[in-house]
Amino acid sequence: MNSIIETNQVTKEFVTKRGFLKRTTSTTRALDQVNVTINENEIFGLIGESGSGKTTLGLAILRLIDLNQGKINFFGENIYDLKKRQLFNFREKTQMIFQDPYSSLNPVVTIYKSVSTPLKVFHKEMSEEQVVDKVIQTLETVGLTPADQFLNKFPTQMSGGQRQRVGIARAVISDPDFIVADEPVSMLDVSLRADILNILVNLKLKLNKSMMFISHDITVTQYVSDRIAVMHLGQIVEMGESGEIIKNPLHPYTKTLIDSIPVPDPNKKWNTDEIGGQISEYTNEGKNECSYANKCPFVKNVCRERRPDFKEVEKNHFVACVLYD
């Protein structure tokens, strides 16, 4: 298997100026020494708590932000070393699908214009006629048929599911090798969701694309992904084949995540007594301890003394937790 993306000790800190006169600053480590490999023709699922750094990792892999440390290889080349021409090629070969179909499209730009933009940037040699043909063909791939009826529409005239299809069309029209899909279905209801997920899976199966699928929803993620990585406070705490992560979660955080999936049973009403627990501290200040130590029911002294190693405890199943030392 060939890797398309390889991150090496990727760390990203956000420094924000606080107090009056902006003299004090605070630092959030959104990505903390992240190492992941995404294979060619693979859908790599990334799940985790809200604010854990998923979007930031997606942006880093597409070189849409700068890093504090680490490198990211795309087909073996560090994308942060790319110079102008190469960077332009990299931009053509990578794309992003955004979370919110309600705001990711410019409301005053027609569907034709927004979907054709990547071609106008990367394929200036194409004639207007060729561009129109390609747009129509792409809209049809994502199930917007008959495509010519959509060309002159504005996003406000379309439903959420249709808008998300436009977002996908725009992302695949330049024939990228790698796509980051950031929560592509979380704003959509079940019936629209199924169609969009199938379109994404078909991008892999029929067009051999590779993808990072970001979601906070493990149910949806396991449906599309070959492997899943679980993120917590900027660190990958578990990674493995998706069926294995669901059947045999090892990290205490992954277990909580799976146990908290709502069960549609009206006899199991949520109990307000369970509130007690503290609210997550959403910042990682780079402390030398397990990032889950403050919430973990199994916490021991050693968990606060050092970071647990990220290691393979079963074949292709990695976890960072002292319980598996």
Add this chain to the structure above:
Amino acid sequence: MMSFPLLEVKDISVEYGVDGKTIKAVSHVNLEINKGDIVAIVGESGSGKSTLAMTFLNLIEKPGRIRNGKVNYRGAKGVVDVLRMRPVDLMRYRWKEVSMIFQSAMNSLNPVMRIEDQLKDVMIEHGTVESAVDAKIDEKLKLAGLTTSVKKSYPHELSGGMKQRVNIALALACDPKLLIADEATTALDVVVQRQILTRLLKLKQDLSLSLVFITHDISLVANIAEIINVMYAGKIVERASAKQLFGNPLHPYTEALLNSIPTLEKGTAIKGIKGTPPDLSKEIKGCPFADRCPKMYDRCLAESPELKNVGDNHYVSCHLY
């Protein structure tokens, strides 16, 4: 004892005029919300959930138009029709009596204002005394599952889910009696979602907060709502207690919705509901679900079913009953 509803929606219809066509987004809906109720509205995208909820706050704007109906609110001074309120009263009503967390509100925060200032503005404007503001900001942020350190942040410094939680804090800023949550937790992971919702449930217990919970995630609703309304093509097609609805769903659309709940079992496909909802700009003769309904028969095409009580306050709009 006879209880008077806190909010009573009577025969409300809303249309949108687009491209010379009239979209009937909400048609003749009746709904009651009692003090301390948790009422859910579920249904596919485009079924009219958000439009209906916006009428509770008299927020329908062009190209939308309320065709007919009333929204009666029982406040300190008796019952008033929200749709006929004076603008000054409406302003007070909107944050202090009834407030709403909007769908896609994630991007509605003011980008150049710190979170604390946005909360402060709303609080001061609605009569919170200056000296109490700071403590109240902390309280509301915690309630929404955020640490107080986000106070000093600007929206772009927060993740999608964190922004969504700021909106929850904002909606709670003036201690409303009724909170409408339109897809308010869709961007959150299950752990955080559960933390926030149990806190809202606690508010309901302690302060008799009433909640209208709008979502497409029907499995979530089972765990929190008492009464569930299923909406389809601008109408309520079934209304029942959570126990009745999950134990004995009557409407074929409700059944299809329940069957489309995704499960964790590997290999099971994520199922949608076959077909698409009807075009709301066209006159619908008969049952709006007819062309997707596996149980459809002649009468369904000829006659439109009414929402009726089939016993035990279980309402359904289908000719089979």
